[in-house]
Amino acid sequence: MSLTKKLTAAVLILVNFLLLHYIVSSLPLRMDFTQEGIYTLSDSTKTMLSKIEEPITIDFYTSKSVGELQSWFKNFSDRVEQMLEQYSKASGGKISLNVIDPKPDTPEEERAIAAGLNGQEIATGDRVFLGMVVAQGDTEKIQPFFNWNRETFLEYDISKTIYETQLLTKPRIGLITSLPLMAPPMPPMPGQPAPSNQIIIDQLSTQFEIVPVEPSAETLPAGLDLLALVHPKDLSDTLKYSIDQYALSGKPVFLALDPSSVTEREQGRQQMMMGQMSQPTPSDLPELLAAWGIEYDPQFVLTDPDNSLSQGRFTQPAWLVFRDEYTNRDLLPSSELEGLLLLEAGQLAHAEDATTTWEPILTTSEQAGQVGSMTLQFTQPQQLLRQAQPIGNAVSVAGLLTGEASTAYPDREEETHLASGDITVFIISDSDFLLDQFSVQKVNFLGMEQIQKLNDNQNLVANFVEYLGGSRDLIGIRGKAGTARPFDVVQAMEADAQKQYQAKLEIVEAELQEINSKLTQLVSEQANSGIIYATPEMEEVIAENRAKQAELKSQIRVIRRDLRQGIETLGTVIGAINLLWAPIGLLIFAIIFNRLRKNR
Structure with missing residues (x-):
């Protein structure tokens, strides 16, 4: 084959390669080889x-x-x-x-x-x-x-x-609660300020229409997009059945139970001072929880010495603060929460035979224990840890429950009765954390009331209500890794260099300390005579000190130089691979093409 034909063949191969590249890039196909599929849309x-x-x-x-x-x-x-x-x-x-x-x-x-x-x-x-x-x-x-x-x-x-x-109206939230979250509709007494909603209610009202539901109601109102139950007590049987069917229909539920309501206990004390009897009781929905696969005992409250609230000398072991590793960072609504305060919360566990899936949101440390909820009325905080029974492992106090569940009322025979369905329920074992007195501070500034956050309690509620109240498809979207990926090899090299540096530093520092001790001893001996001057022995010790420091700096420079050279070599190799893979691929294609042509 003449040189002209060889050049023509090479040019044709190059043109074919470019055309193939153009055709492939124009096809509506996309391959995502990232570890978590960050360039691929989720099924939701x-x-x-x-x-x-x-x-x-x-x-x-x-x-x-x-x-x-x-x-x-x-x-x-x-x-x-x-x-x-x-x-x-x-x-x-x-x-x-x-x-x-x-x-x-x-x-x-x-x-x-x-x-x-x-x-x-x-x-x-x-x-x-x-x-x-x-x-x-x-x-x-x-x-x-x-x-x-x-x-x-x-x-x-x-x-x-x-x-x-695509939304034309505000989503509707049904609210069932025994706590004073919403201001009563009755007018205030003469001379008394008008009662107001808790701040969390006003905050949610900007995005949702809140529909109050009395515990004595026979059924839930129609058209609810989300149901919130906050310390629900004394619910009618028909209302519980309506809640069961609502959850099985796929509509989301926000459930805040409480084994020991601090707010209710304070209200009881005030009523007793007025001659009225009031006994606080825990909130529980045993039939529904059992059907959903959740184990919860309202007779016990958690303590946790590692996460208890401490202010100066005061420590409240049953008031738990959740930060960092005790908060689920993988789920969107809780990913940016920095500090949460739960008061006398209970333990939530997922039953072994449950068909649902439980994703913990807030967990205690492994030092958690539990005490009887009734003892909190008569026991001083400093005595709680001594009375607490160790659990032996970390436990959940909040989580997201999803998946298929069965009805809690299998004997019902209504025509529209649902025997099972996929549920989405956020459960937390405290209700006091929603109230203003435990989540915000109201400050009067120049005659205007300003709100200062004490923690992220209200953000937790707002985040999960917004999360649950949106499309069911949005709930299925999870966070993915960012495009900035760590250089594991470089980090390993830096960690190894740091170990070498630290080992050298400890050896030389020990020698320097010994030299300084000699110098201090020589100076103290001279101090007794009242005159301090540099003897040849002291000058020798000082020179040895300087030599050791110079030796240390030299060794550190060598370690850093080797590290820098290693990283630069790695970068050169990666750059060469990125630069040469296309020409090498073209060369391999040309060789294969040439052999196939000769075989014909």
């Missing part, structure tokens, strides 16, 4: 998208042309855009995506600001935008600015905005 999101009836338009505003942006911001912007493209493809044409670059002083920037997108101002004075406007008909919802700290929940944030765009 796909189900939600399949239910869209009217077309939706997403205007994604991203500042692409601003040159001063850091690389991590550009990478995150690309990540959001790629995710939105997945939504558009998975919607079957129901979602149209417009990617808009709002350059400074342009109509696009004006439209972004008018829509409510709050761009971030950078050093040059320009605004950087990374938000979206989701519109369906006359309804618009915005995501003002995508927070890169919430990258793991990016899919949930997008899905939630799309879902809310």
